[in-house]
Amino acid sequence: MSEQVVPPPQPVLSVTLDTPAAAAPAASSQAAPEEPPKRAFPAPAPKPVLQGPKGIWFDFNDGCRVGIEDSGQLRRIRLSDIDTDNILFETQIKSGRVNSSKRYFVRFRIEVWEGEEKVFQHDYSAADREVLVQLPVGTLGDTLGWFPYAVRFKETHGCRLTVSMAEWLIPLFRDTHPDITFVNHEQVKPERYYATYNVGLFFDDKEGLLQPSDFRLVGLHRSAGYILGVDPSEIPPRLALADASRPIPERYVCIAAQSTTQAKYWNNPTGWREIVEFLKQNGYRVICIDQRPVHGHGIMWNHIPYGAEDQTGDKPLQERARWLRHADFFVGLSSGLSWLAWAAGTPTVLISGFTHPTNEFSTPYRVINYHACNSCWNDPLLRFDHKDFLWCPRQKDTPRQFECTRLITATQVKAAIRRIPGFPAAPKP
Numbered sequence: 385m386s387e388q389v390v391p392p393p394q395p396v397l398s399v400t401l402d403t404p405a406a407a408a409p410a411a412s413s414q415a416a417p418e419e420p421p422k423r424a425f426p427a428p429a430p431k432p433v434l435q436g437p438k439g440i441w442f443d444f445n446d447g448c449r450v451g452i453e454d455s456g457q458l459r460r461i462r463l464s465d466i467d468t469d470n471i472l473f474e475t476q477i478k479s480g481r482v483n484s485s486k487r488y489f490v491r492f493r494i495e496v497w498e499g500e501e502k503v504f505q506h507d508y509s510a511a512d513r514e515v516l517v518q519l520p521v522g523t524l525g526d527t528l529g530w531f532p533y534a535v536r537f538k539e540t541h542g543c544r545l546t547v548s549m550a551e552w553l554i555p556l557f558r559d560t561h562p563d564i565t566f567v568n569h570e571q572v573k574p575e576r577y578y579a580t581y582n583v584g585l586f587f588d589d590k591e592g593l594l595q596p597s598d599f600r601l602v603g604l605h606r607s608a609g610y611i612l613g614v615d616p617s618e619i620p621p622r623l624a625l626a627d628a629s630r631p632i633p634e635r636y637v638c639i640a641a642q643s644t645t646q647a648k649y650w651n652n653p654t655g656w657r658e659i660v661e662f663l664k665q666n667g668y669r670v671i672c673i674d675q676r677p678v679h680g681h682g683i684m685w686n687h688i689p690y691g692a693e694d695q696t697g698d699k700p701l702q703e704r705a706r707w708l709r710h711a712d713f714f715v716g717l718s719s720g721l722s723w724l725a726w727a728a729g730t731p732t733v734l735i736s737g738f739t740h741p742t743n744e745f746s747t748p749y750r751v752i753n754y755h756a757c758n759s760c761w762n763d764p765l766l767r768f769d770h771k772d773f774l775w776c777p778r779q780k781d782t783p784r785q786f787e788c789t790r791l792i793t794a795t796q797v798k799a800a801i802r803r804i805p806g807f808p809a810a811p812k813p
Contacts, residue, residue, distance in 0.1 A: 425518040425582045426548070426572040432481070433575050436504050440496055444508060444579035445516075447484040448492040454479035457498050464493040466507060487594050489537075489581060489613035510541040513578035517612070520584050521550040521569060524701070524720030528727050529605025529745065530583045531557060532621045536614040537581075538564065548572050556701055559624035583608045587767060600762040603742050618745055620727045626702045630710045635809040636669040638711040638730075640721040641689050642679045646774050647738040647760075648717050649686055651790040656689035658794035659715065662801075664691065667809030668712065671695050673704055673721060681773035713804050715797070718744060718761075733800050737788025749800040756791040757784060 428445035435441055439453030448463055461482050462474045472490075475482060484492070496504040517534040519527050527549055538545040546565040547557075554566045574580070585604070586594040599607035602616065609616030641656055643649055650656060663670050672692040680686050688694055695707065704721065705728050708714055714725035718736035725732045726745045733749040740759040741750045752758060757778055760766050766777045779785045801807060 429575040440504050447487045449483050451481045452479050460497040462495040466491045466493050488611045510543040513543050515543040516546045516577045516580040518582045519549040525723035528723040530608040532619045533608035533612050537612045556623050560622040600764050634669050638671050638673050638714045640674045640716040642674040643717050643719040650735045651786040655794050660689050660691040731804050751800050753792045756787045758788045
C-alpha cells in the first residue's frame with residue numbers, strides 16, 4: 385500500500401480572463417513568495433492542445449479545458465456531462481480559459497455560442513486518441529492494483545494509451561502489454577495528449593474533485609476504476625517474468641514481514657516465530673523475500689522472522705514474482721509484496737488490522753481481529769501521517785497501541801493457512 389500523499393487541487397473551478405498585467409513595482413520590501421508544493425504528477429501543457437474553429441482551443445488534460453482567443457465578441461461557454469444530462473458550468477467571456485473542477489473521467493460536452501449561433505460543439509470521445517494515465521512513483525502495491533484499470537480504460541474506449549509510472553516497475557508490464565506505451569514521469573510530453581487522468585490516494589479531496597468516491601470507502605485499487613470511469617470490479621494485472629523457472633525443487637512458502645510504518649506490521653511478539661515453525665513442521669521451506677532483513681525507526685526495529693531462509697535484498701521485482709509464482713502460498717501484510725503475490729496468482733494470507741478487508745484485493749485467507757481496534761486507515765475522519773512511523777491515531781501512547789495486529793494470534797493465521805488447498809506439503813514425524 386502506498387504512502388504517496390497527493391495534495392489537493394488548486395482552484396476548484398477557474399475562469400481565467402486575458403487582461404493586461406499590472407506594472408511591476410520598482411522595489412518591494414516583501415519577502416519572496418514561497419515555492420509552490422511539488423506536483424505529484426507532471427503538469428499538463430499550459431494551453432489546451434486541440435484547436436477548434438474561431439480561436440477556440442480545448443482538451444481534457446487536468447479536467448475539461450477550453451481556451452477562447454479574443455474575437456471582440458462575447459461568447460457563451462457551456463460544459464455538460466453527457467451521461468447524466470447535467471449542465472456543469474456556463475459562463476460568458478470575450479477571451480480567456482475555462483477549466484472544469486472535476487479532474488476525474490467525465491464524458492464532457494463542450495458548447496460555445498456567439499450570440500444565438502452555436503459556433504462549436506465537441507463531445508468527448510477517446511477512440512483512437514492519445515490518452516495518458518499517470519500513476520505516482522515509489523509505490524509497488526498501488527501500481528499493481530491500479531494498472532489493470534488503465535488497461536480496462538483502453539479496452540473500453542479504444543484509445544492509444546500511455547501509462548506513466550516509476551521506471552523500476554515498467555519491466556513488470558511492458559512485455560505483456562505491447563499495445564501500451566510506458567514512460568516515466570520525466571518522459572511525459574503533455575502537449576501530445578487528448579486527455580490525461582491522474583490516479584492516486586487523495587486524502588484531502590473533501591470536495592470530490594479528483595475522485596468521485598473516496599478510496600477509503602471503495603477500496604484502494606477499485607478507486608482507480610471510479611477515477612477512470614470503468615468497471616471497478618477487481619482484476620489482477622498480467623506480469624512479465626524474465627525467468628519463469630522454479631527457483632528451488634522443494635515445496636516452499638514465501639513470507640514478507642517488513643513494511644513502511646509500524647501499524648502495517650504484525651505486532652504480535654511471537655506470531656512470526658510460531659508461523660515459521662508451523663510451516664516447517666508441515667514440510668515447507670520458508671523463504672523471506674523482503675527487501676530489508678531489518679527495518680524500523682528510532683527505538684522500534686523489526687527483524688527477519690526467526691527460522692526463515694533469507695532471500696532479502698535489492699533484487700528485481702521480476703525475480704520476486706518468480707519466487708511467488710512457484711510458491712505454494714504467501715504470508716504477508718498490507719504491503720506491496722502481498723499485491724505482487726496476488727498479481728502472480730499465488731494464494732495470499734494477508735494479515736492486517738489497520739486496514740479494512742475491503743481496502744485490499746479479495747482473498748479468502750484475509751486475517752483480521754474485529755475484537756480489537758481496527759480499520760483506522762479506512763476512516764475518512766482520520767488523516768494518515770506518512771512521516772510518523774509510529775502512527776496509531778486512536779491508541780497511540782496507550783497500552784492499546786497497535787492492538788489491531790498485536791491481538792491477531794498465530795492460531796488465527798494457522799486456521800487461514802489450513803484452508804488453502806494442498807496444505808500441508810508433507811508433515812514431518
